[in-house]
Amino acid sequence: MKYQRPKGTADILPEEAVAWSYIEDIAKKTFAKYRFEEIRTPMFENFEVFSRSAGDTSDIVTKEMYDFEDKGGRHITLRPEGTAGVVRAFVENKLYGPEQIKPVKLYYMGPMFRYERPQSGRLREFHQIGVEAFGSESPNLDVEVIAMGMHLLNRLGIKHLKLVINTLGDQETRSAYRKALIDYLEPHFEELSEDSKERLHRNPLRVLDSKDKNDQKLVADAPSILDYLTPESKTHFETVKTLLSDLDVHYEVDASMVRGLDYYNHTIFEIMANDKSLGEGDVTVCAGGRYNGLVEELGGPQTPGIGFGLGVERLLLLMQAQKVALPVQNALDVYVVGIGDQTKAETLKLVETVRQAGFSADQDYLNRKPKAQFKTANRLNAKIVITIGNDELEKQVVNLKVMATGEEQQVKLEDVYQNFPALFGEFLKR
RNA sequence: GCGGUAGUGGCGAAGUGGUUAACGCACCGGAUUGUGGCUCCGGCACGCGUGGGUUCGAUUCCCACCUACCGCCCCA
DSSP: OOOOOOTTOOOOOHHHHHHHHHHHHHHHHHHHHTTOEEOOOOSEEEHHHHHHHHOTTSHHHHHSOEEEEOTTSOEEEEOSSSHHHHHHHHHHTTTTSTTSOSSEEEEEEEEEEOOSOOBTTBOSEEEEEEEEEESOOOHHHHHHHHHHHHHHHHHTTOOSEEEEEEEOOOHHHHHHHHHHHHHHHGGGGGGSOHHHHHHHHHOGGGGGGOOOHHHHHHHHTSOOGGGSOOHHHHHHHHHHHHHHHHTTOOOEEOTTOOOSSTTOEEEEEEEEEEOGGGOSSEEEEEEEEEOTTHHHHTTSOSOOEEEEEEEHHHHHHHHHHTTOOOOOOOOOOEEEEEOSGGGHHHHHHHHHHHHHTTOOEEEOOSOOOHHHHHHHHHHTTOSEEEEEOHHHHHHTEEEEEETTTOOEEEEEHHHHHHHHHHHHHHHHHO
């Protein structure tokens, strides 16, 4: 094979694209109900937008970014996630301005890029649907965003959903907890796995979700962040939990849940789905949280924010595994069979007439015999086949066959051209 | 970035150091001068991921690379 798509990319072929459109359509409709509006930002940004927001030591920045120098010497990065770009746009376009109704609620969907080893559901170019809401610290907003994520996945027919939440507290909470965690782990340094030794000082919270068995044992007795929450952080989290319960949204609290990006604080959450066909354990399809300092970090006024990102590839995997039924595509209304070269002009006029009348129509383009054309009409699931040959052309009529019943009748060409909808519209609309 | 498995027609899949690379599905054509199904008949890889090497000869052996998949890291 001479040309292959770049490693970690995928072609979405027509058959598959049906599911993509469906997901995007449902997402847009769901977000509209919650009054979120679409925003489209560039697929690449200046490197600093991401290094500043995600944290210079995060894995995303240190090893997973697709970055390069452009011809003008600018350090450019293909966006690895959606939030930073949206926040940059929020600040640059002054959406924090007083004339904007707060909170400003935005959503986006599109490709993201990360330079990493591909696996199923993890590509270098992958797609996320995400939402961001700026300008309110209200726990109500946390809960609405979470509920919207659940609502969307439910509407898409995903089953066995599990919502897991945690809080990272505020800055004060985080530094106090970070210190406590290091104090606890330091004496056990030699017992930690190689990966965790590395993590301990760079990002100690990461040790908490190590997959190493021995690490997990050590971590089991580690202090919990929930014990280090400041009063305000605690109140916020408690309110979120209460409100979720009020909405009958079931959740679990996992105090060891962390985040790969540094900008999160307070509420963080993941929506996971359990499906055996996707291997062991739960798959996270949707993850998000609060980021009250991010807007300021990127040069805007102090503005709280919260959002989530949803992995479309993973969602599709889940939908496949759970055999979610997609809406059936409309069958072909009319297939026009032409017999003989002289009919070419007429078949073209016929399909165009049918299309102009608001129905779908197709014809043969390969000069195939009637039998082959009928076979194709059958495969395309055509409701009606219009046949025209030299004899019919001479008499200015066509044969019209209802495929389901096999019954055929002769109709004047003129009637088809003048009154197609009146004659067959009712039948085809069924 | 690390470790492992794999790569034969559109798809699935057999196979061998040596003349023409099974089979199934799909597709195309014919039997049926102009009608969908079934049946029967016929067609369909100048090639076995790519590039080197070993050999009289390689799809089959060796090396490198590419890609996919699984695990780790990390994550949606």
